[in-house]
Amino acid sequence: MAHNPLVSIVVPAHNAEATLARALDCLLDQEIADWEAIIVDDASTDSTPAIIAGYEHDARFRTLRSCAHSAAAARNSGIATARGHWLMFLDADDWVDASFLAKMLAALKTAPDAVAAYCGSRRVMPDGELTPSSLLTEVAIQPFETFARRCAICTHALLVDRETIVELGGFDVSLRTCEGWDLWQCIARLGKNWVMVDEPLAFYRTSPNALSRNSTQMLADAEIVIARGFSADPRVKHPASAHANGAIEANGGSASEALAWFALWNAASECGSGARSIDPQSLRALPVARKWAREIARVVFDGLMAGSLSVPAQLAARWDRFGGAITELIIGLGKVWDSSVAARRVQYHLEQMLLEADDLAAPRSLARTLGLRVDARNPTSTKLPEGTDQIYAHLIMDGQIEAVVQFGALGTVTTDHWIELILDVVPPERLSDSAEALLSTAERRSDPDSHFGKLARLAAEAQELVRSSAEPAERLAAPRRKPAADGHANDRTSFWNRHFATENHWNYASPYEQEKYQRQLEILPAGPIGRALELACAEGHFTRQLAPRVGHLTATDISAVAIGRAGARCSDQPNVEFGVLDFAADTLPGGMDLIVCSEVLYYLDDLAELRRVAKKLVEALAPGGSFISAHAFVLRDNLERTGFDWNTFGAQAISETLAATEGLVLEQSIQTELYRIDRFRRLSPSDVATEPVIDHVPIHAPIEIGVARKIVWGGARALRRxxxxxxxxxxxxxxxxxxxxxxxxxxxxxxxxxxxxxxxxxxxxxxxxxxxxxxxxxxxxxxxxxxxxxxxxxxxxxxxxxxxxxxxxxxxxxxxxxxxxxxxxxxxxxxxxxxxxxxxxxxxxxxxxxxxxxxxxxxxxxxxxxxxxxxxxxxxxxxxxxxxxxxxxxxxxxxxxxxxxxxxxxxxxxxxxxxxxxxxxxxxxxxxxxxxxxxxxxxxxxxxxxxxxxxxxxxxxxxxxxx
The missing domain is CATH 3.20.20.370 (Glycoside hydrolase/deacetylase)
Incomplete structure (x- = not known):
């Protein structure tokens, strides 16, 4: 019974005398020997049959004859006689690495349900130079959605299940090109796994006579393959349900976009080969969004490599061969998009890719970018070619690249401009003695055609535009001058006089302050009030409201400035007298039926001083007299509740201190989220303290921004200070x-x-x-x-x-x-x-x-x-x-x-x-x-x-x- 090999390799050959031996030798070099090679001689008229005969001594090689004049038909002939579990398709001008079969089969062994394994590939140019590896991870992630839109792998970069190929009928012989892509799409529609081997194991020889350089045929066939990918395909009898009706636009774009991407590659390839046959209108469906610019440039770059038969390092030096055509193509793309900005973005990306791959052994003048080497120790002036507006440069020291710089250039880059740039990017220690020489020669010249000359012209134009605009200019704010020290700048009186230098510093007439005043009036004790004392009356706003509620009111403040304003405000109140008083240091008048103190106790030095003041308040009150305190909650007292972020104690500490003062008892408290107003009473010898009345009320008044910005609602987890x-x-x-x-x-x-x-x-x-x-x-x-x-x-x-x-x-x-x-x-x-x-x-x-x-x-x-x-x-x-x-x-x-x-x-x-x-x-x-x-x-x-x-x-x- 004949042994069935693990892998069958189908090799179609037509007049391949120059390359066939290299392709067959790579099979002999394989680390795994369990394979057969079916060489299909497709009507060769050169020495191809003789070369094939030289390998027939190895029983693993079998030969078929064909007159199909078609790679697809020749491959199908090979498929019909293949016996292996896995199939590989190797064209007569390509080859694979010696580890290809071993690594691909090992990958398939790890995924028993996989239908295929694929690897990376590299193009081989006629001069033998290799391009970087090409490998799309998307094939392993969503194979059908990928193959519906693009030919993601080359023909010999995969192993695929033979029975699946046979069931699908093999390659479509009606397609002159893209037949491999079409078959991979059919396989992927089944919904089975594809395994990726992350190495470039396949080598694809690029030839000036390859069918892939026939853009007209390529586009015609690609349009068929893409259309199949976006619809049901009767050739696939048992598609995965998700793929039965074709690709989903949301998973990677529309059919028209896919064809436009393929047309772009072909257009770039045509430019690279010296032809200009593709109409930019075929690119209309390409996305204009800026996020696609680099990808568009990458596809153009790849097409240029294929068309010009060049590797990346050779492209910039060959710009004269295709630069005009490719620039014209990109400009045409901008016209299709109606966006010259989008086109210029693609051009910049492309030129950067070209110059990054180049050694700049000679200056490279592209459409918008000049690439060159500059002696970092002895730079010379650089005049820009017409149309150029940026420079990509290697700064050279001791024959090596010290730094790479890229910058916008409006005009000639003068020697001093280069010096300025070099000193900015090259470490001084690297320049050593040259640094001083550079510095000594650096001076900004006023050449109108230089970069800085043209920048100055743009600045003047902008200044004139601003000056002629209808919008008025805002004057620069004059710096505030601190008041001159008076020798007493740190004492309490001077502190308050500075506060009152600005009238109505706290906006006493605001709804928020007025609501607070009204609640202080509401908490006044019932019955007539004979003598009253207001501490820290400020400019008399509350004084004026309190006066009608008492027999006689003594209003005091530490600031003579404030007292002057308060007196003027209350000049029509005959029962009010004013005086300057430091209630913390001075003796308080006694026998008072009422003392009012609002928003000032937190300015005392500390709680010890507050306790001393509290004792003075008790002494100043007549027995049964009332003390009213209105103060805000401060975070320092309690971080877990709403409060003002001030660096002092607040209403909670003040209330607790007053309540702990001998002779005082809390009778009533009106409490909001931001402040509390307390009424204490001085106990008479026969008085018995009762439970205070606590009223929790909302704040109805709007809170002005100057107050609001100091509030931390709901408490704080950390304080700024x-x-x-x-x-x-x-x-x-x-x-x-x-x-x-x-x-x-x-x-x-x-x-x-x-x-x-x-x-x-x-x-x-x-x-x-x-x-x-x-x-x-x-x-x-x-x-x-x-x-x-x-x-x-x-x-x-x-x-x-x-x-x-x-x-x-x-x-x-x-x-x-x-x-x-x-x-x-x-x-x-x-x-x-x-x-x-x-x-x-x-x-x-x-x-x-x-x-x-x-x-x-x-x-x-x-x-x-x-x-x-x-x-x-x-x-x-x-x-x-x-x-x-x-x-x-x-x-x-x-x-x-x-x-x-x-x-x-x-x-x-x-x-x-x-x-x-x-x-x-x-x-x-x-x-x-x-x-x-x-x-x-x-x-x-x-x-x-x-x-x-x-x-x-x-x-x-x-x-x-x-x-």
Missing amino acids: DVARSERRQRIPVLMYHSVSDDGPAALARFRLTPAAFASQMTWLRANGFHAINSEQLEGCIANRQPFVGRPVLITFDDGFQNFDDHAWPILRKNDLTAEVFLVTDLMGESAWWDAEIGPPTPLMGAGTVRRLAGEGAFFGSHMATHRAIDGLSSSDLAAELLRSRMFIERWTGRPTTAFAAPFSVTDRRLGRLAKECGYRIGFGGRHGPAGLDCDLIDLPRIEIRGDRSLDDFVAIVEAVLK
Whole structure:
């Protein structure tokens, strides 16, 4: 009984005298011997039959004759006589590694249910050079969805189950090309596993006469294969249910997109070979979104390699052969997209790929990029070829690459420009003696055609545009001068006189204060009140309301300034007399029926002084007289309840101290979440204390921002002053927000928080001891490597939506936080056009709003002028946007603008240096994570806070930074 080999290898050969021996020899080299090779001579007229005959002494080689003039038909002939469990298809001009069978069979042994195993492959160019490995992991993950769209592996890079091939009928002989792709698609439709071997074990010889270089035929056949992939295929009798009706667009794009990707590769291949036969209209379905730009460039790069018969390291040097054609193709693609920015982005990506693979042995002048070597110790001026606006350079020292730099160039890169750049990127110790020589020759020249000359021209144009705009300029705020010391700056009287230097410092007429006054009047003892004493009467606002309720009122304050204003306010009250009195140090008038003391006892030095004052109060009261105290709850007394974040004791400690004072008893208390008003009574000898009446009441009055920002609602887990004393850290969270609104398109939910969700996050930050900083403060710490004190957080908002002012800013202020908003300056007062395809675009703040918010403590930076992703802008346009945006923000805010955030978080290698040259010192790009002292200031990371995440997620993100 004949032995059936483990693997049958089908080798179609037609006039393959130049390559066949290499293909057959690789089989003899295999580490596993259990195989048969079926060589199908397809009407060869050269010495191919003789070469085949030379191998027939090995019984594992069998020969068939065919006149099909078709690789597909020849393979089918071989399949019909094959006996192995597994099939391999090896073309006569290709070969595999000696370990191919062993490694592929080992992989299949680990997955008994697999229908095929595949490996990586490398192209072999006519000069023998090899391309990098090509291997798609997607085949192992979702084989059918992959093969429905693309030919993901080369013909000889797999072992496949023979019975499955026979059941499917083998290769489709009606296809001149793409027949392998078509068969792999049929196999994948069965829904069985494919096993990946992560090594390039297959080698594919690229030939100028290969059928794959016939783009017209390739596209015609690919269109058939892709159409089959997106519909039912009657050839597959038992498809997996998920694949019965074809591929699903949501799993990788539409059929038209798949054909456009294939057309792109063929178009690039045609350009590489010197032809220009593909209409850019066939590329219309390619995605224009910026996230696809690099992939489009990669496909073009791969097509160029195949078409030009070049490996990556050779492409840039051969630019003159295909550069014009490929640039024309990309420009045409931009016209199809109606986006020159998107096309330029692809061009930049492609040129970077070409130059990264090149050794720059000679200058490489591409369409927009000049690649060259520069002697780091002796640089010379570089004039830009026409159309070039960026440089990719190897800085050479001692014959070796010391650094690689890429930067935007607007004009000639002068010697001093190179020196400046070299000193910035090459460590001084590497330059040694050359550093001093470079420094001595470096001087910025005013050549109008140089990079800096043209940058200066753009700056002047931007300045003129800002100057001629209708928006008024905000004057730079004059620095506040501290009052001159008077020799008594630290005594209590001087302290209060400074407070009262500004009239109505506490906004006594606010609804919040007036509601508190009304409740103090409500708690007055019943019956007539003869003599009353008001301590710390301030400017007499409550005095005026209290006077009608008592017979005689003595109103006092430590500040003569305050007493003067109080006297004027109450000049029509005949029963009021005023006097300057330091109640902590001076003797209090006695025999009082009522003493009122509001919002001042926490200014005493400590509880010991409070106890002394309490005894004085008892002595000043007549027996049965009342003392009314109105004070706020302070977190220092109790972190677990709402309170003001002041560095002092508060209402709880004051009430407890007064209650513990001999001779005083609490009669009534009105308590809100923020403050309590207590009425104590001095006991007479015969009095018996009774249980006090406690009334819990809500606060109805609105709380103004100056008060609200000091409140921590629900208590605190940490106080700012405590963590400032105890914590130093190397990194902080920089939070990135976009929109705060209840409404908006569902597709943008990730970028939108509800006001309630944003409020809960800010409340959490406040309760956990965080304080907000701005980018300038962040820059200072990083530049000086100075550890961050306490728990700083930088809160940023991209785009400058109007809902920042409507919703986010009031919440921030209420929690004593601020934020930095990055503005799209050309669109102020308009709307976010970049989201228009998703839903109604969100309104943007106007310049007047920005001016007001800046005055209220918000900070602003640049989000460029137009919100176009910067990697598609020319270097000149990028510089113009950087300059114009900065200058407008400075005009609106009256403050220097030194920070930017890249739109869409997209950056490239030009941005950082160009931004610095345009006056920026700090930038936020696409990196995610906390900002640390070791970060690059011009490319700092941020943490995106998503609207589709919970408060617990937010807490976990921020707490992870603290660890």
